[in-house]
Amino acid sequence: MKTCREAISLMHEYYDGMIEQADLKELRQHVKQCGDCADRFQQYEQTQAYMRAMPKPQPSVDLANRIMDALPQPKKRVSVLN
């Protein structure tokens, strides 16, 4: 039986994508028996889901052209110190 402190640490490992199978089993067991940890687990889950669902803003359509125009003109030889 894990303590809540250990369980929370395992939750982080789970969301880091680095948890061991045996630890995951222990975490699941703990969460089944501890309401506070179950709530917390659920909240991390929601946080992650909402973060991942954030809309992806798009840059202006002419950004690529502006970038290419802003590049320094090619030189025959560029100094290493430049």
Place this chain on the structure above:
Amino acid sequence: MHTIETRLAKLARDGDRHAFAEIVDLYKDKIYHLSYRMLGNAQEAEDVVQETFIRVYKNIKRYDPTHKFSTWIYRIGTNLCIDRLRKRKFTAYSLDADQSDGEGMDGYSVLAAKDPLPEDQLTLSETQQQIREAISKMPEKYRSVIILRYLEDMSLQEISEVLDMPVTTIKTRVHRGREYLRKRLDHAKLI
């Protein structure tokens, strides 16, 4: 590593501007997304994207093809964002303010960015606004790792390479950032 980016980087290094234009096409949206989330401002995000590519172009000879190109370009973009955030903080706080720079939770209030995110064209749900607000108030050292982890879906190892910091540091920061977000989101409302 023989990814398409490595091949393009080699061509660009030899002066092929079309190859460089392809690199721009591959990464401009990604770096824009990163910068937009870091800075919360469309104009500044575009400036960072532009600056990132100029740096990539000028330093392409220094790119080491045994490393992932994406790590390299993300490092340049992330550092430019962090520089901007630090400059903002520098102007926002007086010099005599007692600032702790440790990893402790106490640093949150002191390090939180003061300026709210300006409005933009995106229409966000209430939940999304809450998240955006939470990100904007998050101290820079947590913000960068959380954005790379959740929005760019990088592993802790990749984040450690991008930020050039030990994985253990990244781990601590991701955990604190995750906890920061959890505490600030109104979960009762989200359900």
